[in-house]
Amino acid sequence: MNGLQGRKVVLGVTGGVAAYKAAELVRLLGKAGADVHVVLTEGGARFVTAVTFQALSGNTVWSDLWDARMPNNMAHIDLGREADAILVAPATADFIARVVHGLADDLLTTLCLARDVPLILAPAMNRQMWESPPTQRNIAQLRVDGVAVFGPAAGDQACGEVGMGRMLEPEEIVEQLEGFFVPKRLAGRKVVMTAGPTFEPIDPVRGITNISSGKMGYALARACAQAGADVVLVSGPVALPVPVGVKRIAAASALAMRTAVLESVHDADVFIGVAAVADYRPLQTAEHKIKKSGEALTITLTQNPDILAEVAALPAAPFCVGFAAESRDLDAYAESKRQKKRLPLLVGNLVSDGMGGDDNTVILYDDAGRHPLPRASKAAVARGIVDHLAGMLPART
Numbered sequence: 001m002n003g004l005q006g007r008k009v010v011l012g013v014t015g016g017v018a019a020y021k022a023a024e025l026v027r028l029l030g031k032a033g034a035d036v037h038v039v040l041t042e043g044g045a046r047f048v049t050a051v052t053f054q055a056l057s058g059n060t061v062w063s064d065l066w067d068a069r070m071p072n073n074m075a076h077i078d079l080g081r082e083a084d085a086i087l088v089a090p091a092t093a094d095f096i097a098r099v100v101h102g103l104a105d106d107l108l109t110t111l112c113l114a115r116d117v118p119l120i121l122a123p124a125m126n127r128q129m130w131e132s133p134p135t136q137r138n139i140a141q142l143r144v145d146g147v148a149v150f151g152p153a154a155g156d157q158a159c160g161e162v163g164m165g166r167m168l169e170p171e172e173i174v175e176q177l178e179g180f181f182v183p184k185r186l187a188g189r190k191v192v193m194t195a196g197p198t199f200e201p202i203d204p205v206r207g208i209t210n211i212s213s214g215k216m217g218y219a220l221a222r223a224c225a226q227a228g229a230d231v232v233l234v235s236g237p238v239a240l241p242v243p244v245g246v247k248r249i250a251a252a253s254a255l256a257m258r259t260a261v262l263e264s265v266h267d268a269d270v271f272i273g274v275a276a277v278a279d280y281r282p283l284q285t286a287e288h289k290i291k292k293s294g295e296a297l298t299i300t301l302t303q304n305p306d307i308l309a310e311v312a313a314l315p316a317a318p319f320c321v322g323f324a325a326e327s328r329d330l331d332a333y334a335e336s337k338r339q340k341k342r343l344p345l346l347v348g349n350l351v352s353d354g355m356g357g358d359d360n361t362v363i364l365y366d367d368a369g370r371h372p373l374p375r376a377s378k379a380a381v382a383r384g385i386v387d388h389l390a391g392m393l394p395a396r397t
Ligand code: CTP
Pocket: 194, 254, 272, 273, 274, 275, 276, 277, 278, 279, 304, 305, 306, 307, 308, 309, 321, 322, 323, 324, 325, 337
């Protein structure tokens, strides 16, 4: 199963001001392919009406334990059946307390008690309510009971305070939910990666760069984190959100990227070079802005170190994965790069198929031959690469 495609999610919405974000959450879950069934509490309905959720989910919204529309009058059992998860977002302090104590005095709490599917809560409340001993005791108990808790985040609150207790943004909840379903095939592994373009300065305002968007690298970092890895992402200059659970180190030039990689890679299990590292940089960077002179300008370039080849040649090298974006003869160039840099795995793609876009078509090359992956979103391609890679890693000792 790919991400949330085809997953049935029961979304509980309780009575906090963050309920307005639940509307966007329903839209994003639907966009990711999930079938969303909203259960709205009485408090939740004071913030957003059932009509909104019904329109966005395309499904009946349930609120009442005694709703006669359910043929057997067992909404609390039927809704949870066949669901892949119950997600409650926002989950108020009061709702959390009631779930912890096994209360079943409305449809949503009854559904939580009668379930045999995972329960995930995204808390949302004022800072003092979150920090209060009862809430902290309740959260600790939830974890003991096997309930997953997404967030909360720190930041500005509707009450005017600043602190911990804000519900995660809908995009982050969707990302964490996707990760929740991913088998943890990289659990306990450390992955160091590079992604994005590099920027090689000519003077304080100019430089040489390339058209890499960083999307494939960021998708792969996210897929590795969702598979349970500790991920360090050494990133060139891109404006993409940092995937949940990923440690990002900004490094603009090839030399900065090399330093950051060598500092992080000594205890890594896997190194993945996705960055489009410039092969050359200006030999000298002018201290001040270069002015027009009316003459031709010559910039002498010098070759950059090859980060991937250097890591692959370390005495205790991690499992190294390379990327090759070619404009022609993909098989021949990809395989020769793999051999030259002594890589167990290389991901090849045609520039015309992937660079800059949201989809990609890649072929994996290893000692067993070539393995084409179907054309798909970069997120799905990344999951395919992680699956292949996880199967090649030596068993942990
Ligand atoms: N790479 C690297 N450091 C460099 C150059 C490339 O780590 N200085 C990594 C890239 O992240 C990618 C792979 O090496 O994983 C690409 O291999 P390479 O042969 O360097 O590709 P190109 O730069 O495209 O090579 P060429 O110009 O010869 O086609």
